Amino acid sequence: MKTPALTLNGISKIYPGTVALDRVSFEVYPGEVHGLIGKNGAGKSTLVGILAGLIEPTEGTISLGGRSFRTLSRVRAKREGVAIVPQEPELILDLSVAENLFLGELPSRKGLLDRKTMRTLAEEVLSAYGTGINAGLLAGDLSLSERQLLLILKSCVVEDAPIVVLDESSAPLSGRDALILRKIVEDLRSRGKAIVYISHHIDELLEICDRMTVLRDGKAVAVRERASLDHASLSELIIGEESSLTGGRSEDTPTPGEEILRVEGLSRWGAFGDISFSLRRGEILGLAGLRGSGRTELLKALAGIDPADEGEIFLRGNSVRFRSPAEALAEGIAYLPEEREKEGLLRSFSIRDNLLLNSFGNVCGGRFISWEKSEERALAVFREVRVKAFSIHQGVDELSGGNRQKVVIGRIMANSPEIYLLDEPTRGVDIGAKKAILSIVSERIRNGAGVIITSPGLDDLIEVCDRILVLSKGGIFREYERKDFSEHRLFLDMQGFGQQERRGGRECQAV
Amino acid sequence: MSGSLKLRLALLDNIIWMMLIAFFSVCALSIPAFATWTNLVNFLYHTTIMSMLVLAQGFVLMSGNLDLSIDAVLAFAPGVAVLMSVKWFPGLLGSPWTAIVLTLSIGALLGLFNGFCVARLGMNAFMQTLSVSIILRGLVLFFIPLSIFPLDPVYSFIGKARIAQLGNIPAAIPVTFFIFFIFHVLINYTVFGRNYLATGGNARASFVAGINTNRMIILGFMVAGILSAIAGMLTAGRQDSVSNTMGNGMTLLAFAGALLGGTSMSGGKGSAFGMLGGAILLGMFSNALNLLGVKVTLIHAAQGTLIFLAILVDRFRVSLRSSMLRKEQIRTLHREEDRGAEYTVGKPREESV
Numbered sequence: 001m002k003t004p005a006l007t008l009n010g011i012s013k014i015y016p017g018t019v020a021l022d023r024v025s026f027e028v029y030p031g032e033v034h035g036l037i038g039k040n041g042a043g044k045s046t047l048v049g050i051l052a053g054l055i056e057p058t059e060g061t062i063s064l065g066g067r068s069f070r071t072l073s074r075v076r077a078k079r080e081g082v083a084i085v086p087q088e089p090e091l092i093l094d095l096s097v098a099e100n101l102f103l104g105e106l107p108s109r110k111g112l113l114d115r116k117t118m119r120t121l122a123e124e125v126l127s128a129y130g131t132g133i134n135a136g137l138l139a140g141d142l143s144l145s146e147r148q149l150l151l152i153l154k155s156c157v158v159e160d161a162p163i164v165v166l167d168e169s170s171a172p173l174s175g176r177d178a179l180i181l182r183k184i185v186e187d188l189r190s191r192g193k194a195i196v197y198i199s200h201h202i203d204e205l206l207e208i209c210d211r212m213t214v215l216r217d218g219k220a221v222a223v224r225e226r227a228s229l230d231h232a233s234l235s236e237l238i239i240g241e242e243s244s245l246t247g248g249r250s251e252d253t254p255t256p257g258e259e260i261l262r263v264e265g266l267s268r269w270g271a272f273g274d275i276s277f278s279l280r281r282g283e284i285l286g287l288a289g290l291r292g293s294g295r296t297e298l299l300k301a302l303a304g305i306d307p308a309d310e311g312e313i314f315l316r317g318n319s320v321r322f323r324s325p326a327e328a329l330a331e332g333i334a335y336l337p338e339e340r341e342k343e344g345l346l347r348s349f350s351i352r353d354n355l356l357l358n359s360f361g362n363v364c365g366g367r368f369i370s371w372e373k374s375e376e377r378a379l380a381v382f383r384e385v386r387v388k389a390f391s392i393h394q395g396v397d398e399l400s401g402g403n404r405q406k407v408v409i410g411r412i413m414a415n416s417p418e419i420y421l422l423d424e425p426t427r428g429v430d431i432g433a434k435k436a437i438l439s440i441v442s443e444r445i446r447n448g449a450g451v452i453i454t455s456p457g458l459d460d461l462i463e464v465c466d467r468i469l470v471l472s473k474g475g476i477f478r479e480y481e482r483k484d485f486s487e488h489r490l491f492l493d494m495q496g497f498g499q500q501e502r503r504g505g506r507e508c509q510a511v
Numbered sequence: 512m513s514g515s516l517k518l519r520l521a522l523l524d525n526i527i528w529m530m531l532i533a534f535f536s537v538c539a540l541s542i543p544a545f546a547t548w549t550n551l552v553n554f555l556y557h558t559t560i561m562s563m564l565v566l567a568q569g570f571v572l573m574s575g576n577l578d579l580s581i582d583a584v585l586a587f588a589p590g591v592a593v594l595m596s597v598k599w600f601p602g603l604l605g606s607p608w609t610a611i612v613l614t615l616s617i618g619a620l621l622g623l624f625n626g627f628c629v630a631r632l633g634m635n636a637f638m639q640t641l642s643v644s645i646i647l648r649g650l651v652l653f654f655i656p657l658s659i660f661p662l663d664p665v666y667s668f669i670g671k672a673r674i675a676q677l678g679n680i681p682a683a684i685p686v687t688f689f690i691f692f693i694f695h696v697l698i699n700y701t702v703f704g705r706n707y708l709a710t711g712g713n714a715r716a717s718f719v720a721g722i723n724t725n726r727m728i729i730l731g732f733m734v735a736g737i738l739s740a741i742a743g744m745l746t747a748g749r750q751d752s753v754s755n756t757m758g759n760g761m762t763l764l765a766f767a768g769a770l771l772g773g774t775s776m777s778g779g780k781g782s783a784f785g786m787l788g789g790a791i792l793l794g795m796f797s798n799a800l801n802l803l804g805v806k807v808t809l810i811h812a813a814q815g816t817l818i819f820l821a822i823l824v825d826r827f828r829v830s831l832r833s834s835m836l837r838k839e840q841i842r843t844l845h846r847e848e849d850r851g852a853e854y855t856v857g858k859p860r861e862e863s864v
Contacts (some may be wrong), residue, residue, distance in 0.1 A: 369700050
């Protein structure tokens with residue numbers, strides 16, 4: 001038997017309060033495509049971080065080509081021949097495709113950049129797989145899919161490392177580019193490279209991989225040959241048999257009131273297409289979907305941030321069209337951004353000023369601010385969302401992630417909107433804050449308002465939602481009532497087997 | 512929060528005034544002619560023009576932008592307004608009151624243009640206002656090869672007149688203080704002020720939160736334009752003429768005053784009183800050096816050093832402030848633990864009563 005190119009031996013990573021990885025072991029052989037799959041929070045990203053040398057494991061060893069390491073640094077990982085294709089396209093948009101491709105080891109002669117050689121080499125690489133990308137273009141001129149492809153080529157072909165880690169690389173790829181990725185992977189395999197292939201899509205893994213490791217709650221629950229797996233058995237491994245997360249809790253859920261929001265045939269080019277649903281007062285509607293399914297884009301369209309191209313939104317029966325968040329807010333729609341630090345918080349403002357960011361006018365009833373009233377309102381909200389801080393005059397920088405999120409949630413509550421659009425309210429917060437946030441959603445926010453919520457994990461949605469819409473490839477795949485919730489079926493539906501790509505409306509599709 | 516902590520925080524947040532008082536005391540003790548009524552009125556009078564520009568620059572900085580054209584607007588707005596009033600359309604716009612309205616409108620329009628280009632067309636504020644600044648300077652030289660004088664007394668009132676009822680101080684001083692007071696209210700006690708600061712703190716988050724950030728940025732530039740036009744009227748009034756070199760090179764010093772006063776280049780911070788303090792410190796500094804007989808060229812270098820020190824103090828202040836707050840936080844936590852209570856803020860919760 002061949003010696004493995006990469007061996008993980010009892011790798012654990014313990015963060016204060018949580019075990020992210022629990023004695024994970026597997027090995028990848030040269031010429032093998034090894035799949036890695038698991039739910040959100042199963043430990044995939046931690047594992048990738050360890051392989052990339054960004055995270056230091058608490059325990060265990062990593063063997064690369066016969067040499068053993070306790071930990072890898074970024075430099076060492078690179079030197080020992082581990083190439084990583086990251087999730088986010090990290091390109092220098094003002095440099096050309098060729099320069100990006102060879103960045104770090106630009107061909108040169110006596111210190112002078114050798115443009116001719118670089119161009120020829122780049123064209124060779126690009127045409128070898130039929131990408132159709134012009135080497136002379138600026139990286140900024142490429143589509144998202146092409147940028148991702150460029151990164152894949154850089155890590156897989158140009159760096160020519162013996163071990164390649166592809167971290168959900170297919171997510172932003174268009175249909176044609178996904179085929180090119182497949183071709184690249186086939187080629188790497190035939191050249192004897194060891195490939196770790198991470199994806200959320202079951203059928204993609206089943207098609208490409210030779211073997212698979214399934215992660216669940218930080219443990220490697222199975223390492224299986226491709227031949228011994230099919231859709232059903234693999235998804236069972238991913239979710240686990242003891243899963244008790246099903247809907248239909250006996251507790252009395254308040255009966256939802258009248259319809260406050262209806263969406264008909266909403267489409268945004270390149271993001272989602274032909275979305276129709278309705279929301280009633282007092283109802284919590286979940287949007288389940290993988291990264292790239294269009295859930296965030298849909299919420300942003302409803303909030304007026306990136307408006308839809310086609311379709312109609314009816315608010316309390318009247319057709320509305322928002323071109324900016326300000327217009328949506330005036331009609332009582334509040335959006336909780338997915339990216340808390342970038343789109344949610346003002347670091348130069350205190351907790352109080354963040355809480356009242358867009359509600360000073362409402363609270364004080366005019367153009368002038370009454371600090372007394374503002375203070376009172378801020379304190380009320382502060383207590384309602386239970387931020388752990390000693391004063392509302394503290395800066396938000398001094399708070400933990402979970403408490404920062406509570407501040408942002410408090411802010412959108414301060415305006416008492418009628419419709420809440422919560423984009424991943426539990427992302428990146430610890431378990432305690434997560435519970436607190438979910439109870440705020442199900443006990444406080446839903447009173448008198450309608451809620452649409454997305455989440456990185458299904459369990460959150462199953463816990464709080466009255467209804468769940470499963471989004472896949474930009475369209476609504478199926479709708480579940482609370483009594484029919486089942487993690488297993490939701491998970492399979494999120495994969496969207498047999499679902500057509502739906503991005504943009506009929507008109508756009510013709511383009 | 513304990514009383515002494517509050518006091519220390521207040522002192523830190525108004526560090527520019529602490530520096531001002533310290534500097535004033537030193538000068539008053541060591542320079543005989545410094546702390547006299549005439550000298551104080553004199554240097555405040557000299558500071559009024561710069562303080563308008565500091566406020567203009569500081570206000571734009573608060574929204575996270577910058578404006579290099581303020582000193583060009585200072586010359587252009589009164590220049591063109593007076594030309595229109597006395598030379599081009601004397602019949603139609605002859606009144607000095609129209610000239611004043613024209614001056615302010617030209618300032619506002621130039622600001623609107625800058626703001627529109629930056630907010631709507633997405634131009635870089637540095638390059639946009641640099642180009643406008645060069646254009647305006649050129650036009651001023653073209654239109655006013657020599658200077659225009661004398662000016663109507665109504666037009667030159669705020670720059671030249673003295674008020675007998677107020678100890679014969681120049682009108683410019685109360686006008687300046689009044690404007691700063693208005694801005695203090697605007698920034699701290701209006702919804703607009705909050706939205707404006709928020710835009711500078713994090714434009715994307717403010718936009719997502721439903722603030723019309725483009726309007727905030729455009730209004731900021733317009734306000735800067737109007738303030739620069741007022742500074743222009745103060746300058747023209749003082750010399751009783753409009754000349755093409757008015758305000759030359761004052762933009763960068765206005766940055767210095769605004770930074771001294773606690774605004775930040777990255778936006779989202781700033782107070783009217785802080786900027787007033789910054790402007791006065793700049794003026795007081797050169798006044799003191801003047802009285803000591805230091806050469807003008809050296810005064811510039813000394814002002815540069817002052818700015819460097821201000822930036823240094825500001826860095827120090829930020830870290831001092833957060834360490835004070837952290838210590839207080841730890842103390843509070845310990846106290847709460849001792850009592851075994853949950854966190855409470857302000858008045859005790861009603862349930863626990």
